[in-house]
Amino acid sequence: MSGPECCSNPPLLNPNAGAGHVEKLAGLDSYIAGSPNSNLAVLLISDVFGYEAPNLRNIADKVAAAGYYVVVPDFFFGDPYNPENANRAIHVWLKDHGTDKGSEAAKSIVEALKSKGVSAIGAVGFCWGAKVVVELSKSRLIQAAVLLHPSFVSVDDIKGVDIPTAVLGAEIDKMSPPELVKQFEQVLTAKPGKR
Secondary structure, three states, X not given: OOOHHHHHOOOOOOOOOOOOEEEEEOOEEEEEEOOOOOOEXXXXXXXXXOOOOHHHHHHHHHXXXXXXXXXXXXXXXXXXXXXXXXXXXXXXXXXXXXXXXXXXXXHHHHHHHHHOOOOEEEEEEEOHHHHHHHHHHXXXXXXXXXXXXXXXXXXXXXXXOOOOEEEEOOOOOOOOOHHHHHHHHHHHHOOOOOO
């Protein structure tokens, strides 16, 4: 998260947003877009606001229109971060929704996609979700990764990445400032074909 500005303007969550539909995948409610017959999938992993964010679903729909089967799982089990809940500050919410739990659940999603005949999976992680994507990358469970203002990701995490990866940082990001993103780039460019 870039700082307080990330949480000061949360999206209005809408379970009916998007052209896709919600179904269970590996036990998780997941927004699904695109043809189930595609053997290419993209896993979109949300920021702390979860899978009902309309902009995230719009991105899923656009990626699906390019021919991919897109899955946006609810890694928060119906409990996305709510900045209006004064009793549950972000640091408290994160204790219940650590990226380690998301990483384990994401592995189940990847396995479910493979069992449906998907032969290649890319993953995109936004903020909180970037760390989950890094963990999938280190395990080589996916074939390509994109990290967007990657909160909670360290240089040591990036050293373990061994697949093609793009890192998109934000100029004012306090959790992953441009200097840190530059270090990520240096680590990735030292690995042929991984950037």
